[in-house]
Amino acid sequence: MRSTLLNVSTTRPRARLLAGASLLAATIALAGCSGGGSGGPQDAGTDGAATGGEGVSIVVMGGATDDPFWSTVKRGGEAAAKAVEAAGGTVTFVAMPNYDNFNPDAAKLVANIDAMKPSAAVIPDWAPEAQNDNISAITSKGIPVFLYNTGIDQVDAVGAQAYIGSDDYESGKLAGETFAAQGAKHVACVNTLPGTTNADARCRGVKEGAEPGGAKYTEMALPTSQFGDPSAVAQAIKGAIIEDPTIDGIFTPGQADTNAAASGIDQAGRTGEVRLGGQNFDTESLKRIQDGSQLFAIDQQGFAQGYYGVSAAFQYAAYGITLPQDPLLTGPALIDADNVEEAISGTDLGVR
Known part of the structure; x- marks a missing residue:
């Protein structure tokens, strides 16, 4: 990449x-x-x-x-x-x-x-x-x-x-294009701040970046009170990818939610199958990019x-x-394995 x-x-x-x-x-x-x-x-x-x-x-x-x-x-x-x-x-x-x-x-x-x-x-x-x-x-x-x-x-x-x-729109679009280029077929954008300009623009960008590359798009809107709540976000993502096993790409709006998404993917037993990307990053995200369990982060x-x-x-x-x-x-x-x-x-x- x-x-x-x-x-x-x-x-x-x-x-x-x-x-x-x-x-x-x-x-x-x-x-x-x-x-x-x-x-x-x-x-x-x-x-x-x-x-x-x-x-x-x-x-x-x-x-x-x-x-x-x-x-x-x-x-x-x-x-x-x-x-x-x-x-x-x-x-x-x-x-x-x-x-x-x-x-x-x-x-x-x-x-x-x-x-x-x-x-x-x-x-x-x-x-x-x-x-x-x-x-x-x-x-x-x-x-x-x-x-x-x-x-x-x-x-x-x-x-x-x-x-x-x-x-923000271009951030999401870059994420969507990256998922599609790496073979994702169904990308979900987790929106824990629905109604805010930045989160909505990012998810819109994910949709318009992923779909031209052949990927299906779904928005997963969660209550704003769950933004940064690791347990709630992890459980929501776990439930979504168990209910719909075609989801093979998850994008999150913030680094805390990305960590929660990694946990949810792991709890669902789909680490390595579901590609993970997130807006912003921390040391945990960077370590996952290093070991290959996270695809990218948008900085x-x-x-x-x-x-x-x-x-x-x-x-x-x-x-x-x-x-x-x-x-x-x-x-x-874009932060990925090449420049992590x-x-x-x-x-x-x-x-x-």
């Missing part, structure tokens, strides 16, 4: 993605050398750090604190926050309490950000119907918002500056999302610097 970053049929090729990321990094580096406020360039501090960011406050919204993926995103944001703080600004991270009452809690968290009156905000638009009014309330006050992680198609709707993150490169989200919001609020392109894509990246060792090295460093 050939592994590549953004190995999908899209108008955003890898070269463009990497060039944009490199240009943004260069922009950040230049700002760190010269500094400047909204009225024009200013001298750098005596230690070489940028100045002119005094009083600029960035608020970053993320997932639950016990979600490993969002811990990686936050680490990326914290790395960028060091430069913000050196320039005189501040970065505040706010998190979902859990995923039990997902849409209302997401909307409430955006409202809380509005009340904080930040200089700029970085927000994942998981549930547009629930969140968009509150996001628009922020942008209508002239406060710049950068959507990240989710919301690639909502930038104009809420008046955001840009989108930073992976393309949206959460560290980069947090890093570029904080950097872009601060550079815009403090200096008026805009992104070199919109959207700025961080994925999808690189991914393991990244997890050891806490950046993947």
